[in-house]
Amino acid sequence: DAKTTQPTSMDCAEGRAANLPCNHSTISGNEYVYWYRQIHSQGPQYIIHGLKNNETNEMASLIITEDRKSSTLILPHATLRDTAVYYCIVRVVPPSGYSTLTFGKGTMLLVSP
Amino acid sequence: GAGVSQSPSNKVTEKGKDVELRCDPISGHTALYWYRQRLGQGLEFLIYFQGNSAPDKSGLPSDRFSAERTGESVSTLTIQRTQQEDSAVYLCASSRERDYEQYFGPGTRLTVT
Numbered sequence: 001d002a003k004t005t006q007p008t009s010m011d012c013a014e015g016r017a018a019n020l021p022c023n024h025s026t027i028s029g030n031e032y033v034y035w036y037r038q039i040h041s042q043g044p045q046y047i048i049h050g051l052k053n054n055e056t057n058e059m060a061s062l063i064i065t066e067d068r069k070s071s072t073l074i075l076p077h078a079t080l081r082d083t084a085v086y087y088c089i090v091r092v093v094p095p096s097g098y099s100t101l102t103f104g105k106g107t108m109l110l111v112s113p
Numbered sequence: 114g115a116g117v118s119q120s121p122s123n124k125v126t127e128k129g130k131d132v133e134l135r136c137d138p139i140s141g142h143t144a145l146y147w148y149r150q151r152l153g154q155g156l157e158f159l160i161y162f163q164g165n166s167a168p169d170k171s172g173l174p175s176d177r178f179s180a181e182r183t184g185e186s187v188s189t190l191t192i193q194r195t196q197q198e199d200s201a202v203y204l205c206a207s208s209r210e211r212d213y214e215q216y217f218g219p220g221t222r223l224t225v226t
């Protein structure tokens with residue numbers, strides 16, 4: 001799986017949009033971009049994933065550049081409960097539909113009042 | 114519905130003792146994964162079960178580690194003759210067939226003294 005680069009930490013004011021960047025310049029054509037987060041003392045939580053097109057769900061939006069070398073996770077109205085480590089992963093999903101996850105260091109997002 | 118549950122939430126054991134960790138996946142999820150996360154580190158894949166297929170044990174760090182799963186339900190991870198380096202949070206995740214989203218449990222924090 002391709003390697004990703006994320007900032008170590010970011011701050012965001014409550015109610016503002018949090019924009020978390022991720023570089024994945026070596027991504028290959030069949031690799032998806034996934035985002036997970038891990039709130040302190042909890043298991044990781046799936047947020048969103050995409051291949052080429054921008055995606056949106058009830059938690060966040062994912063913006064992938066046209067060359068797919070980078071992406072941005074957007075939390076439109078950050079709350080204190082969004083304080084967590086955010087992991088950007090690129091991975092191939094095999095035909096069987098199963099593959100394991102490998103997290104790097106991620107970005108520690110601190111949402112402040 | 115109910116998420117992935119794990120027990121115990123915390124386990125303190127003496128070096129050399131055996132421990133058994135339990136995971137109850139989401140009902141209907143055919144794939145089950147065990148990961149380990151040391152303090153301040155990313156996820157380390159241990160083992161996964163896919164339906165009735167032979168499990169992928171490629172991530173188990175030593176023969177002291179073993180895991181079982183009964184059908185598509187409960188799984189147990191057993192660590193024999195625990196060592197201090199086994200201290201970590203052990204996370205279980207499950208996913209539906211051909212679903213790329215893994216849902217994590219809260220983890221078991223294992224401390225070997």
